[in-house]
Amino acid sequence: xxxxxxVSALGALAQEHRLEIFRLxxxxxxxxxxxxxxxxxxxxxxxxxxxxxxxxxxxxxxHVRRDGRSLIYAANYDGMNGLMEFLTExxxxxxxxxxxxxxxxxTEARIVRKxxxxxxxx
Amino acid sequence: xxxxxxVSALGALAQEHRLEIFRLxxxxxxxxxxxxxxxxxxxxxxxxxxxxxxxxxxxxxxHVRRDGRSLIYAANYDGMNGLMEFLTExxxxxxxxxxxxxxxxxTEARIVRKxxxxxxxx
DNA sequence: TCCATACTTCCATTATTATCGAATTGAATG
DNA sequence: CATTCAATTCGATAATAATGGAAGTATGGA
Numbered sequence: 372x373x374x375x376x377x378v379s380a381l382g383a384l385a386q387e388h389r390l391e392i393f394r395l396x397x398x399x400x401x402x403x404x405x406x407x408x409x410x411x412x413x414x415x416x417x418x419x420x421x422x423x424x425x426x427x428x429x430x431x432x433x434h435v436r437r438d439g440r441s442l443i444y445a446a447n448y449d450g451m452n453g454l455m456e457f458l459t460e461x462x463x464x465x466x467x468x469x470x471x472x473x474x475x476x477x478t479e480a481r482i483v484r485k486x487x488x489x490x491x492x493x
Numbered sequence: 494x495x496x497x498x499x500v501s502a503l504g505a506l507a508q509e510h511r512l513e514i515f516r517l518x519x520x521x522x523x524x525x526x527x528x529x530x531x532x533x534x535x536x537x538x539x540x541x542x543x544x545x546x547x548x549x550x551x552x553x554x555x556h557v558r559r560d561g562r563s564l565i566y567a568a569n570y571d572g573m574n575g576l577m578e579f580l581t582e583x584x585x586x587x588x589x590x591x592x593x594x595x596x597x598x599x600t601e602a603r604i605v606r607k608x609x610x611x612x613x614x615x
Numbered sequence: 616t617c618c619a620t621a622c623t624t625c626c627a628t629t630a631t632t633a634t635c636g637a638a639t640t641g642a643a644t645g
Numbered sequence: 646c647a648t649t650c651a652a653t654t655c656g657a658t659a660a661t662a663a664t665g666g667a668a669g670t671a672t673g674g675a
Binding site for chain 2: 649650651652653654655
Binding site: 508510538539540541544545559561562 | 633636637643
């Protein structure tokens with residue numbers, strides 16, 4: 372992930388409604404939710420919700436699939452992990468620093484940890 | 494950290510210049526940098542930079558101290574950690590999920606890990 | 616094929632954000 | 646206390662984002 376896509380992911384999350392939507396989807400898991408359910412749970416007008424979902428999708432934080440008449444939106448955990456990795460990558464770069472990168476996998480319940488190379492200088 | 498302050502922290506980082514500024518300060522460490530150095534390294538006009546620094550400060554991601562004529566800005570690692578915690582807290586909530594929270598400490602070079610309670614169901 | 620459902624796109628309005636020249640504040644120094 | 650240096654605040658302009666009513670598109674069923 373480079374700066375540009377980090378900015379767009381951060382921008383996507385930097386809005387009350389969208390952060391709520393994203394958190395709801397993350398909590399909901401891989402199964403996802405149809406737009407109508409999201410609208411109902413968060414009481415957001417349909418066009419507004421559609422707009423925000425498009426933003427989140429464009430930022431790579433969620434994805435859609437169709438199920439009959441419904442469009443089912445679900446969190447994209449890879450997208451989220453990418454962002455976390457980017458932020459922590461830029462933390463802890465200089466000597467004498469240590470940082471774990473959180474990687475979440477809702478389906479397999481495992482920890483994957485990159486960058487375990489801790490050069491504990493200082 | 495609640496939603497409101499998460500939104501403001503995410504919003505603060507969701508801008509090319511500010512993300513660059515923040516990354517620069519994170520890389521620089523607790524010592525920080527005077528505004529002039531930041532302006533020079535990133536080639537941002539003084540009033541614009543001042544505006545962005547105020548945003549980051551307001552979001553709790555950086556802090557200032559004065560040294561003579563210069564104002565020295567430095568990353569606030571607690572602020573960053575808080576945001577990471579918030580994001581990962583909302584990830585991995587349902588059963589069958591595991592997630593580490595990254596906490597960075599540039600001065601002491603240690604790993605602090607909250608929420609190691611992995612209920613590996615499923 | 617006609618209708619209802621489930622969303623999205625269009626469009627206009629309003630609100631917020633970014634940018635930088637010019638003026639200002641605050642601290643050090645002769 | 647006048648001057649310089651470092652950075653901020655002011656103010657005007659331009660750009661971007663959020664919102665929701667009305668109209669449009671795709672799907673499934675009578």
